[in-house]
Amino acid sequence: MAAKEKITGINDVDIPADKLRQMYYDMLMIRRLEEKSAQMYQQGKISGFCHLYVGQEAVAVGAVAALSDDDYVMTSYRDHGLALARGMTPNVLMAELYGKATGCSKGKGGSMHLFDVEKNFIGGYGIVGGHLPLAIGYGFASKYRKDNRVTACFFGDGSVAQGAFHESLNMAALWELPVVFICENNMYGMGTHVKRALAHDNIYDQAQAYDMPGYQLIGNNIFDVYLKVKQAGDLARKTGTPTLIEARTYRFRGHSMSDPATYRTKEEVDEQKGKDCLTVLKDALIKEKICKEDEFKEMDSEIKKIVADSVEFSEKSPEPPLDALYEDVFV
Amino acid sequence: MSTQTVAETNSKVKEVTFREALNEAMAEEMQRDPNVFLIGEEVAEYNGAYKVSQGLLEKFGPERVKDTPIAELAFCGLGVGAAMAGLRPIVEMMTFNFSILAMDQIINNAIKIRYMSGGAFKCPLVVRGPNGAAHSLGAQHSQSFESLYAYWPGLKLVVPGTCKDAKGLLKSAIRDDNPVIFMESELMYGWKGDIPTEEYTIPLGVGDIKRAGKDVTLVAWGKMVDLSLKAAELLEKDGISAEIIDPRTIRPLDETLIFNSVKKTNRCVVVEEGHRFSGVGAEISDRIQQNSFDHLDAPVIRVTQEDVPMPYAKNLEYASIVTPEKVVQAVKKVLYIK
C-alpha cells in the first residue's frame, strides 16, 4: 500500500539542484502554455477538442526526469504536457494547435495528435485505451532488438475499463516486455467519477492480476513520481518486467475546453488547487535553498515570453498547402 | 411522394431541435414499453455528451438510463445479450468512432444470432450516436461509418436527415425486432425543424423526396440532405432543377424511389459524406445502372470525402469534405455543362 507509506520528499531522491530547478521550469512552462492555449481557444484560434493538462504537470515532468532520453513515451489526447516535458518546443506545439504547416504534425494532427519522433515522444492518441497495445509493440521491439529502451505509456483512469488495458498488461507481463504503464488517475473520465466506472478503484491493484509490480503514487508530489517511475524504469530495463503505476492526480479544468465540469463541486476543485504540484515543488526548492523567490519570478517572465512568442510564431506561420492533403496517406 | 407518415394527415406541427426530436422519440418509447432502456457513456448524470438524453435519467430513473464505463465492447455486447433475453436496449455510442471497438459484438453477435440459430432468437437492439465529421476533430474523430455497417445482411441502417425523420425513424427503430444502427450527426444536433405535435412513426425502408425537380436526381442521406438542398439552390440560379431523394434508411434501401426519380431526370449524382472506395454510393450507382441503364443520359457520378484521413487544419479539412460547390460541379458534369 504505497499510498500509506511516508511521503516522499526532496531528500529521498538524488536529483541535482540544477535538474530540480529545470523540473520546476518545465512544469511552469506546461502550466503557462496550457493557460495560453485556453485563451487562444476562446478566441477561436484553436478549434476541435482541446484537453488541458493543468494540475497534472508533476506526473509528466517527474516521469520524464526519471527516464532516459532514449526511452519512448506516449499518452492519450491529453498530450500537451508530456510533449513539452519531453522537449517538444512550444513553437511547434502551439503551431499544431493552430493547425499550421509549422506544427509538429504539419497541422494535420491537432491538439490530440502531437508527435516528436526525435524526442521519442511517440504520440497523442484519441481513442481511450487505444494506444496501450502500441506500447507493448514498442516494448516488444526493444526486447527484440535488445536496445535497452523502456516505453512509458501514460493513460487516464477511464482506460482501465477497456479491454485494451487488460490485454496489454497481460501480454506485457507474460512476455516480459519493458513497459511502464502510468495511469494518471485524475478521478474522472469526462463527467464520470472513477468510483462509478471501476468496480475496484485502487487501480494499481490491477497489477496483481498480471503478476507485475504495482504502485500508487501521489501525483502532485514530483519526488514521489520520480522515485517510483525510476524504480519501474530500472526494473524494466534490467529484467524486462513491466510495472503498473497509478498516479493519483487531478485536472483543475474541465475534461476539454467544451466541458463546464458542473459534476464537481467548487470545494472539491479548490481543495485540489490547494495541493497544486507547482507549489509543492516550489516550497521544497525554497526550503532547500535551491531557488530564491526572485528566481521564480524571473523564470515566470521568461516562460511567459516564450509562450507569447509561440503564439506569434503560430500566427505568422502559413496554413498547410492544399497539396498536403494527399501527402502522407502512404509512405 | 412515398412518405406515408401520420405527419401528412396532421397539420399541427411544432419546432424542435434535432436532439430534441431524438430525445422525444426515446422518451415516448420508454414510456410506451418498460423493456426499453438506454445505456452508454455519460447518458445519465451528464445528460449525454451531446445532451440528446437530457432529462431522461430524471424521468425514468437509474435502472433504465445507465452510465457505463468506457468499455464499448462490453456495454454494446451487454445490449446484444439483453436484447436476446427480451429487453429492448438503446445503446448510445458517444460517437460512432468508438463503435469500432464494439464491432465484434454488432457484427458477429447482434446481426448473426438470428440466422445462425435458425430463428431461435431476435435481437431488438438500437445502436445510435453521432457519425461523420464535425469541425476540426482530426483523423480519429471524423469518420463516416455507413458503408462499414451497410455491408452486413441482418442489420438495418438508418441515417435521418431532418428533425421529423429523426423522431419518426428512431421510434420505428426502437420497435423493430432486428438490430438497427442509427446514425446522427454532431453538427445536426442544434438544427431546427418542424415535427408533428401528435405521435407518429416513419417506417424503415421508405425513402422521401426532399425536393422535387426534373433535371437531375441527387441521392443524399443524413447531413448530406441539407447540403444537397443548398446545392440545389445554387443550381436553381443556373436554371437547373434538382430532385433530392433521401433514402433515409440505407438498409432496407428504397431503391424504387431512386429508380423512379432517375427515370424522370435521366441523370444522377450520389452525395455521400464518407470515403469513395466501397462507399454506399457505389452500391446505389450499381443498382441504378442495373435497373435504369436505358434511362441514363450520363454515368452516375459520386461526390464523397477525399480519399484521405481527415486532416485537422481548417483549410485542409474543408478541402477534404463534401461541399455544396462540389455537388454543383458534379451536377454540371452529368449535364455536360462546362
Ligand SMILES: Cc1ncc(C[n+]2csc(CCOP(=O)(O)OP(=O)(O)O)c2C)c(N)n1
Ligand atoms: C474508446 C473511446 N470511447 C470514448 C471516448 C470519448 N472520450 C474521450 S476522453 C474520455 C474520458 C477519458 O477519461 P480518462 O481515461 O480518465 O482520461 P482523462 O480525460 O481524465 O485524462 C471519453 C469517454 C474516446 N475518446 N474513446
Ligand SMILES: [Mg+2]
Ligand atoms: Mg481521468
